[in-house]
Amino acid sequence: MKTLSMAIIFLWCLWVGIGAAEEVKWEKGGPSFLYVKPTKKPPHHGVYDESMKCLDCHSYDGVDAYTSATMAMKKSVKGRMPQQEIAQAIAEALKGRGDYREIYVLSTSFNNKPLATVVELVLDPKTFTFYAMSERQTEKLFHIASNPQVSAAYVKQRENYDYFTGALGVQIVGKATLLHDDDPEFVAAARIYLPTLPQPVPTGIQPPPIDDMIAMIKHTKIITKITPERIVILNRAFKAKGYHAVQVWEAGAQQ
Ligand code: HEC
Known part of the structure; x- marks a missing residue:
């Protein structure tokens, strides 16, 4: 009797398991439930070129990243800001108190496990390079040493506005390099980073010269x-x- 009930439970589990697996339809770019079924366009839909069809954006087109909402909007000329204007808007969003120093969440990974760390980054608005300074032996540094691919995000915190109407956020994808000791790039980076540090309370004693x-x-x-x-x-x-709310700046892009 016991063996029979065990067998029934086993078969039931197998059946439920198979049933659950059947529910998720997997298309080339990901599970089908992740795609918009373009039946009716909502009034708040972003603008796009007249020549485009719904399925130009709402279908898989061979490259995973391009199936995402952000990259789909890049397919339309209408609504896209010129690269120069996007760069200016990014610099404006990240200017901090004029020192281009802001608080971000930096994502790294180690053995395929992500880690999000709160860091202060300083943007060099001339080169669009970001710099962070850390103590040695911190976890994110080991992550970067094993995988230089990183992503960072900045978000303007909600103050007296509603996030959905006043939203302002920046997402960065790039490569990180660890600079240390006598690397000439360390010196160049420190010259950009150090002057943005908060100055000590005035005591009459001058901070040491930057080279020291x-x-x-x-x-x-x-x-x-x-x-x-x-x-x-x-x-x-x-x-x-008349632009899309989301704009994409790419290193080396022509326009
Ligand atoms: C240029 C690319 C592009 C084209 C062309 C396009 N869409 Fe979209 N659509 C998007 C993106 C990106 C989103 C989702 C993100 C967003 O709202 O910004 C979206 C969202 C939607 C949504 C979900 C909206 C919501 O708020 O949940 C529907 C429905 C939709 N589109 C229908 C359509 C229909 C119908 C057409 C054709 C008449 C169409 N789209 C053409 C890019 C496009």
């Missing part, structure tokens, strides 16, 4: 340099100008 400061930190700190490949900015204010 660099000599003091170069054997103890690591500077992480992040070279972005793609920066996505979401700013609902773009819509008022």
